[in-house]
Amino acid sequence: MLRLHTFGGCFLARDGRRLDALSGQRKALALLAVLAAAGEGGVSRDVLLAQLWPESDEARARTSLKQLVHSLRQQTQDPELLLPTAELRLNPMRITSDVHEFRDAERRGDHEAAVELYAGPFLDGFNVRSADGFERWAAMERASLARGFARSAEALAERAVARGDNHAAVEWWRRLANAEPLSARAAAGLMRALDAVGERAAAVRHSQLYEVLVREELGGAVDPAIAMLATSLRRAGPLAPVVTGTVIAPSATVAGPVSTERPTDRPAAASLPTQHPSVAVLPFVNTTGDPNDEPFSDGLTDELIGLLGRAPGLTVTARTSAFSFKGRGLSVRAIAGALGVAMVLEGSVRRTGDRLKVSAQLVRASDDRVVWAEMYLGTLADVFTVQEEIARAIVAALRVELGGAEIPGGAATAGEGHARLAGRAPASVEVYELYLRGRYLWNSRTRGDGLRQALHCFERAAELDPGYARIFGHASARGEFAAAKVADRHALALDDTLAEAHVALAHVLFVHDYEWAAAEREFRRATALDASNTAAHFLLAVCLQDQGRFEEAIAEVLTARALDPLSPQVGNLLGRVYVNARRPDEAIRHLRDTLELSPESDLAYxxxxxxxxxxxxxxxxxxxxxxxxxxxGARDTAHLAYALAVTGDPAAARRIVRELLDPATNTSIAPFHMAMAYAGLGESDAAFDWLERGSAERAAFMDGVKITPAFDSLHADPRWARLLRRMGLTP
Known part of the structure; x- marks a missing residue:
């Protein structure tokens, strides 16, 4: 029997003996690893082509895949190694894998089996040349599996403590701490367990070791909770309660972004493929100390992210993930490891009257070497030239292979370059500052009336400069889709190279107009203009899954996640696509990971x-x-009503429905969600009434009606096909 080993490396064995004939065939092993991790669901050939042959045209890539599959069957002398199904799958009767067994043990709650299978980081030290998609996938799987191992080890340690077996608890915590030396939870658990068995001195020594590791690896201070615990241990008094940060969220209290990953588990910059340069632009520091200048410094960062995103061949981390490290004081290496990039751009901005000083430097994460640095002095009116020069300098420093082409605008002079690279400059600094302030408020609109203030800034800027394309396209935030479409088309008439305007128009086209093909064209145009535009990939994934094109949707949302790895919204969408594709095991795994990033994500729950x-x-x-x-609140309460109905408690479901329909307690009724509750209760007439209302109102989530599993019971009703056709969808 063949067995694929993926923890701690990657090799194939037969009956316990390693098959060295395949050790040098990395793409063959990579293909087996991808299929093993996918389990029974398999992997579509299109996804495999994108992961393993990203630079080949489709015909050549398909030929390469066929040849590789044929070679594998010959090398293993097993023609039945792969199953002849639509999705490529391993034959479980012919080959097993540690990663599949690990996932199965996780699902069964067999923590001991999971921990025993985890021999080291997933595909540790294994890489494939010219296969960037595979490398990104492997890095994300590695982190996910490391978190699964941490959950299992911690569960075993806690069980040991609960039954009073403190010595066993020490061993489990020690195993977790050895695998995840930067985890605050592991450090605290081991320190407490050591103290419980009378080894307080060993507990203090571990706190000292943890402090050194955090300082050297992450460049930050130790978690205050760990410091408090260490102080209690040294004083030989009662131990202080320990509440450590969440596993990987940068906002957690642990002094580092990856508290459950050992250094080799992170997608370290040094191991990234040099053929595909990548960079994260950290928020530029506002050195004036005046909070009123924060929109300007953040805006400069946003603009640089956008400009660099248009450079062919360069992957740029999205704003959400980059800004999650703002003010954290972490080392470049730690941030690059969390984001999976090779380079980090950092800088500062200082305004004094109309004078401007911008400092920037590009740092290589593998050795902390500054590969480029510059300081710019001028006036506020020079900011457009400064952005242009920084963007072009970064591309040059990274030596992006552009096949003879420059980034949009070519190697123009600074004065004319920004007009072609970033569109026409605004008519005045006042217009630009209104735009930047609007962007700042837009990105922090959860605070009070931030959305209203942001829209006011955009509207005022439009009055002053109606020819500045980038200030249009926000009307949909008010629910004014018709006005939004007009604004988006106006923006594109002014500048057809504006990727965000194509994205905004595409969004209106599929959620309001149900013009699916037109929306997809706009999304494709946006990604062609700016391959690093996370919103384009994210919303295209929604558009594709709404039509039942799940494999394509998964590919797009994985691209979005590679660009924005710390975004809970992207994680939520990935889980949602898997749910709608009826692949619950994968959905559960990714949604649990999302909840570790964002424990209060209602959509993830x-x-x-x-x-x-x-x-x-x-x-x-x-x-x-x-x-x-x-x-x-009400939205997910309706989902709860559906679940109660289909799990045997219709009375409780009806009580919830009555409460939702009571205007005294609920003034906002969401048709899509009410229809779901009635579908669960088996009341199809009421469900269709709400769906018809939702379609007419273009209500939230109605674009996903076709693929929502909760509506499966309605499919046989003739009204279902008529509803879908009116929405431009095929039944």
Whole structure:
């Protein structure tokens, strides 16, 4: 029997003996690793082509895949190694893998089996040349599996403590701490366990070791909770309670962004493919100390992210992930490791009257070497030239292989370059500052009336300079889709190279007009203009999954996640696509990862509830949906009603429906979600009434009606096909 080993490396064995004939065939092993990690769901050939042959045209890539599959069957002397299905799958009767067994142990809650299988980081030290998609996939799988190992090890340690076996707890915590030396939770657990067995001196020594590791690896201060615990240990008094940060979220209290990953588990910059340069632009520091200048410094960062995103061959981390490290004081190496980039651009901005000073430097994460640095002095009116010069200098420093072509605008002079690279400059600094302030408020619109203020800034800027394309396209935020479409088309008439305007127009086209093909064309145009535009890939994934094109949607959302690895919204969408594709195991895994990033994500709990329903786990489903309802209110309460109805408690479901329809307690009724509740109750007439209303109103989430599993019971009704056709969808 063949067995693929992926933890701690990658090799194939037969009956316990390693097959050295395949050791040098990295793409063959990579193909097996991808299929093994996918399990019973398999992987579409299109996804494999994108991962393993990104630089080949489709015909050549398909030929290469066929040849590789044929070679594998010959080398292993097993013609039945792969199953002849639509999705490429390993034959479980012919080959097993540690990664598949690890996932299965996780699902069964067999933590001991999971920990024993984890022999080291997934595909540790294994890479494939000229296969950037595979490298990004492997880095994300590596981090996900490391988190799974940490969960299992911690569960075993806590069980040992609960039954009073402190010596066993020490061993489990030690195993976790050895694998994840920067984890604050592991450090605290081991220190407490050592103290419980009378080895307080060893506990203090571990706190000292942890402090050194954090300082050297992450360049920051130790978690205050760990410091408090260490102080209690040294004083030989009662131990201080320890509350450590979440596993990987940069906002957690652990002094580093990857508290459950050992250094080799992170997608370290040094191991990234040199053929595909990558950079994260960190928020430029506002050195004036005046909070009123914060929109300007953040805006300069946003602009640089956008400009660099248009450079062919350069991957640029999205704003959400880059800004999550603002003010954290972490080392470049730690941030690059968390984001999976080779280079980091950092800088500062200082305004004094109309004078401007901008300092910037590009740092290589592998050795902290500054590969480029510059200081710019001038007036506020020079900011456009400064942005242009920094962007071009970064591209030159990274030696991006452009096949003889320059980034948009070519190697123009600074004075004319910005007009072609970033579109026409605004008519005045006042217009530009209104635009930047609007962007700043837009990105922080969860605070009070930030959205209203942002729109006011955009509208005022438009009055002063109606020819500045970038200030249009925000009308949809008010729910004014018709006005939004007019604004988006106006922006594109002014500048057809504006990727964000294509994205905004595409969004209106599919969620309001149900013009699916036209929306996809706009999204494709946006990604062609700016391959690093996360919103384009994110919303294109939604558009594709709404039509039932799940494999294409997954490919787009994985691209978005590679660009924005710390975005809970992207993680939520990935889980949602897997739920709608009826692949609950993968949905559960990714949604759990998302909740580690964002423990109060209502959408993650909502989709986790539906994934548990598909897995036949009603108690877990109801618990997740109750948490979602607590966090979000009426929307997810309707989902809870659906779950109660389909798990045997229609009376409770009807009570919730009555409460939702009571105007005294709920003034906002969402048709899509009410229809779901009625579908669960088996009341198809009421469900269709709400769906018809939702379609007419262009209500939220209605674009996804076709692929939502909760509506499966309605498919046989003739009204279903008529509804879909009116929405431009095929039944």
């Amino acid at each position: 909502q989709q986790l509830g539906h994934a548990y329903l598909q897995r036949g786990m009603p108690d877990e489903a109801l618990a997740a949906l109750r948490q979602a309802a607590t966090l979000s």
